[in-house]
Amino acid sequence: MGEFTIVGLRVVQEAARSGSFSTAAENLGYTQSAVSRQIALMEQAAGRALFERHARGVRATDAGRILLRHAETVLGGLGSARQELDELTARTPATLRVGAFSTAMAALVPRSIAATASRLARVPLREGTSPRLVSAVARGRLDLAVVTETRNIPADTEIEPLLDDPLLIAVAPDHPLADRTSVTPAQLRGERWIAGSTEVSGTLLGAWRDAAWEPEIAFVARDWFAKIGLVATGMGSTVVPGIAVPVLPPGIALVRIDHPAAARTTSVVHRGVDSAGQVFIEALRDAAADLAAEVRHRLR
Structure with missing residues (x-):
């Protein structure tokens, strides 16, 4: 039996709110396959189905409603913790060393820096390939890095997906x-x-x-x-x-x-970050969701 994860709980919560895996994927900036994969992992951890699948969408089962109740508590507690950390960060401007691959430097990272400008005193930047950035994080030369390749990640390095x-x-x-x-x-x-x-x-x-x-x-x-x-x-x-x-x-x-390989997961890697790093990662998530919406609008 697997374990419940924060990402999985967020996906379950959004799927229940929207009544649709595809809508949940759009709202979260994920592909539908990524949402389905997270739901499957959460159902594996629960040991039973969390949703009833219908032609018009999905509906939480009894087990799903139990998990949702606890998910609200867990995610709500994390939200409160983040708010307190944000307040602490607001009082103490910090320096955060950030790395990213070249196209992430075009909009994703700049928007995140702008969103956290009042909380971070300095954000030294380093551009590079994903393997080099992961190595820099592992050696303590960067606090976090936005990457696309997550092979050969050191065991003590955390990976958080931002968008497909x-x-x-x-x-x-x-x-x-x-x-x-x-x-x-x-x-x-x-x-x-x-x-x-x-x-x-x-x-x-x-x-x-x-x-x-x-x-x-x-x-x-x-x-x-x-x-x-x-x-x-x-x-x-x-x-x-x-x-x-x-x-x-x-x-x-x-x-x-039109090919399954025509997408790549953009993630942030770190070895544990302080409150300033958590604030920046949240800004990355928000910027990633906005960028996903802009791409959908441009391609209509």
């Missing part, structure tokens, strides 16, 4: 795919790609790779502005994460990739 971020194809407004809402990997065959390296397996985004074909790298550009500039002039396509959408020019067309 969709991967999108950015194309010029007159590109044949520009008017589509989504494409399959097969429809991307023959595209000219703009990537950070000719080694597709080692580059960060840029080109979509398929088991049936190798992408044609038309231009190599590590800088995001250079990539988008080349896309805007019709020189090729590039893969961008959803959290970068707010800083992309409005003329760039964005298309979803």
Whole structure:
């Protein structure tokens, strides 16, 4: 039998409130599969079903209502604790060393810094790849880091998911795919790609790779502005994460990739943080939810 988790309790609570796993996923900024996975883990911990599945949604079972009652107490207590910690942090501005991968630095991290500006005296930033950032957290050189890759995480490092971020194809407004809402990997065959390296397996985004074909790298550009500039002039396509959408020019067309792998989980890693760190992580969660909503609006 598994254990109850705070993330799982939040998911159960939101699913019960909305009466729908899909609505709960949208409200929390998760994919429906992530919500279903959390519900399954909570049902495993409870040893029985927590929801009755119906054609029009879900409804809590007797066991679900028992867990919800306790979830309200637990989450409410955590909310009270966070409020007290917020008040303490407000009285004592702190320094928090934050790391993040490049596209998280575009909007996610800046918005979180702005939201906590009155509570944090300084937020030294470090940009890097996820493995390097995880290593910096493990060595105590960073207090927390926003990452996408969570393999080989040290045992004493905590991982908290922020959102399941969709991967999108950015194309010029007159590109044949520009008017589509989504494409399959097969429809991307023959595209000219703009990537950070000719080694597709080692580059960060840029080109979509398929088991049936190798992408044609038309231009190599590590800088995001250079990539988008080349896309805007019709020189090729590039893969961008959803959290970068707010800083992309409005003329760039964005298309979803219809594939299970066309998403990556963005998480925050740390080795235990003080009240200032908890405040910042909460700001990251809020900013992540707002960004997920903006992506959905842009892709309508």
